[in-house]
Amino acid sequence: MWRRGAFLLLAAVGTLAAVVGLTLPRGQADPPAGTFLLTVAPGDAARGAPGAGPRTTIVRAGGADRPRFLVRDFDSAESPSPDFEGRRLAFVGRRRADEPRSIWEMTIDGRHLRKITAGHGAPAGPAFLPDGRIVFSDVPSDAVEAGAGVRSLFSCAPDGSDIRRLTFGLRRDELPEVLPDGRLRFRSRSLAADGAVLMTVHPDGTQAAAFPAGLSALEPVIAAIAPAPGDGRSEGTLPPGIQAPDGHVVVAMTPLAAHPAPRILTSVVDPSRTTGTLLCLDAYASRIPAIAGLPRGAIRSVRLSRVRAGAPAGDAEILGEAPVAEDGSFFVTVPADVPLSLVLLAGDGKVLGVLRSGVWVRPNENRGCIGCHEEPDRAPENRRPLAILHDPSPLRPAIASRMGEHGAR
């Protein structure tokens, strides 16, 4: 009897082990050097032809292998982004043309396909974060209502849950990538003007700042991780040995290689809070000549306004004003996750400078600025700002008599 029991037990354990073994992802070999993930589309001859297949799809090319389609049976698949070990990739796609796009994940051999986001919004440009979360660009819900064309950065848990908005500048923020120091770099485009700038932000949405292009020591490191052509996401000359499958053209490419994961940055965000603070060390420290040339003591207060998506510059909602100390510092409590514009005011309410930066502060963040659009390579002066000798100023109502004349400009 006991023999039969033992046999059954062994059989059960064996079956369970087999099931588990089949279910778990198998170990992946590191991708060979010179391997790329290509987003390809049918060539001119095939484009638009009946039965031409997917509009875009993802191909692994390079190394000793022939180009290999990783994504099949999709209407479109694009923006592949490998993880730090070079063993998984996240991409954006949809199976059918009438479905919304979602973020998907698979191993680099094209197996273990998994849908991550639930198929709402219009996600784009996913990238893995060192803590396993995924950052991507999407349309924020308030912008959808406004129809303003705004895109923001979001992050989600590996299973697609816990979606958090990271950027609030009401611009077109896209193409996030993880910098070697753990911050995110992304392209941010104004809705009102041409041209885009590169910005950085912590993975919790704090410390948003302009990326000091041409000055940052990270640029060569990024180039080493994602070598030519271009930035690894845009079109460019194909490296030697890389070719698109027959009948296809390369839309974009990114290198597929393991590289060190940055350390995880800690977060100060407390979602239970509704405010943060903004500390400016010296409002006179500026690249803007009109501000830098002001005599000390000229700036007496700062007016903060809420920027509205797609609205004219002067059509901002005034939140209030705060005093500026003699040394140019100000320290003010502001509503969290609100894009802000700042107006520097003289004692009589005259506008001395306008900063339509769209800066925001996350809940519980104490945001520090050296100046008002100061040089990007400037470190702060070691001086205790007078403004922090007191608690942060609440935003006091703007003086009505100044509003008509100067508004929020």
Next chain:
Amino acid sequence: MALARAWWMTAPIFGLALLASGLGAHRWARAHVEQITGAPPRTADCVACHVSARGGTVLDRILKPRYKTPQDLAMSPDGSRLYATAEDAGALLVIDPAARRVLAEIPAGRRPHSVVLDRAGATAYVSDQEGDAIAVIDIARQTPVRRLETGFGPAGLALTGDDDTLVVANAMGGDISLIDLRSGVERARLAAGNEPCAVGVEPGGGRVLVGNLLASLSPSPEAPPAAEVTVVDARRGRIAGRTPMRGAHLLESVTFTPDGGLALLTLVRPRNLLPVLQVERGWVMTGGLGVIDLKRGRTAQLPLDDVDAFYADPADVATTPDGRYAFVSHGGADTVSAIDLDAVRRLLRDTRDADLDSLADRIGTSRRYVVSRIAVGSNPRGLAVSPDGRLVYVAERLDDRIGIIDVGRMQRIGSIDLGGPRHETIVRRGEKIFNSSAATLQRQFSCRSCHPGNHVDRLQYDFEPDGLGRNIVDNRTLAGLRDTAPYKWNGKNTSLYMQCGVRFARVLTREEPFAPDDLNALVAFLYSLQPSRNRFRPEAGGLTEAQARGRAIFERAAKRDGTPILPAERCVTCHAAPEYTDGRNHDVGSASPGDSAKALDTPQLRNLTLTAPYMHDGKAATLEQIWTVYSPDDSHGVTSDLGKQGLNDLVEYLKSL
């Protein structure tokens, strides 16, 4: 037979009892570690805390591997020999750089710091920081031949141009010794700044520059720190000038370009007056190179960091014989920077006097003169350049190696193994973590950056979580802190695991906390740090008369008029031996308006002279001020009945602890 049967009958009981006790012991050990560390242990590594981290015990002496820990380097004039002070081996290592091997290990005191050679290369002078002396070593005989007494804690040293005077920076004494080498007598003792550390001699001139490690004590806590460059006229034996390096401290090395045109100093620019809101853009600190043009009287501070990448803890600077390059070792970044000195000269020439100061905080300026970043071994410190200028040697302090850099290729091309133990103890690993900036966002600073010499930078900081501009706290020494829990001025951290764990990452480094094994190693290292020998305690033991009188005051139970002093108001109650702290918070009336709590942690008192300024926010520049300015109503011990003599005696006793 009966015995065997009894054994077999009772063995299971014994076994079960043993198992139960083992399980119980393991459970107790886990609870013990959790209580101490504040987190469930992954392993209960008893040795780490109870042996390795008990520096100085007999067991520790037996078990501790004897690392070499090279600190400073000097090259013989013909380039055939390289000399390295070996801090942990108490020796001067004689190295054949061509053969890449150590030839001899010459005893050089308890804790050798720096080495210089005379022009003939026949004699080496080694400062013994713990022995308060210079070991004079005959190179040919490979033996110490003489011992020269110095002030407290000699560090950097240099020979004047004619080799007749040795200039010694006495770091712990705060002064400079000028020693006549013919007689071996100290012919002058000059007051320096705060912890003089580095000495450089102007080529062909009589001027000697002494870099001070710490900022001079300022009467205003709102003044940016400024460490002094003390200019010494060695011939006349007097101070020729004092140049404050505004906004900078940690002047660890001084050298001159071969033509004498420029003096170069390593430095750090702390931002301690700002709340620590962020790390990016040098918000906490930046490293730099001080440049002094003595002829034109111009001084500049040039950043050594890059935008978005920092090179922590600039330690030593050396120039090539042709004056084309300077090399700077970055102890926290495992990197040596190569600097084009012609580019530095051009920058200085093109910068107006009024704009010189603005260079210091423009990090991107470094692109104009830093031509290479060379990866080297762990915790690089001393540098030496070969006479032909083709090779740079760097002391890779915590790897027990000398790295070799090819100047033409700007690459590390090899190393010299100094023969240290292969085994890395947990304390050694902790020391590497302590000295590395790898756990800080953009590698801006290491633990050592604020705790130079495993001690303290004597600055005050404003951390973010408890409010900006509030709860300003004085930095505290790490020496002898093992049994002084709790930690932090508000006494909230019951262990170093809490102090250096998640909170540390969130408020300071802004990166993920140390991995458990790394934290364990770091704490083991911190626990191992022992206070330096107290120089004010008579070597023969006992106390001086003044100290004995001071002790009586410290322990007294009644005022001079006989009025009883309550136990809670006696110095000795809260500052109880052996650590001179009772580990509790007390309100001594020292809180400032911006402080959240009035009751503050009782600090330990050992080696007090090395930790000024005093009180939780550094408001007292001297010990006397603690009572005369900040406790006139006897809120901090009963002292109002003491006259000047009584306070002096009390200070003398406190200095001896």
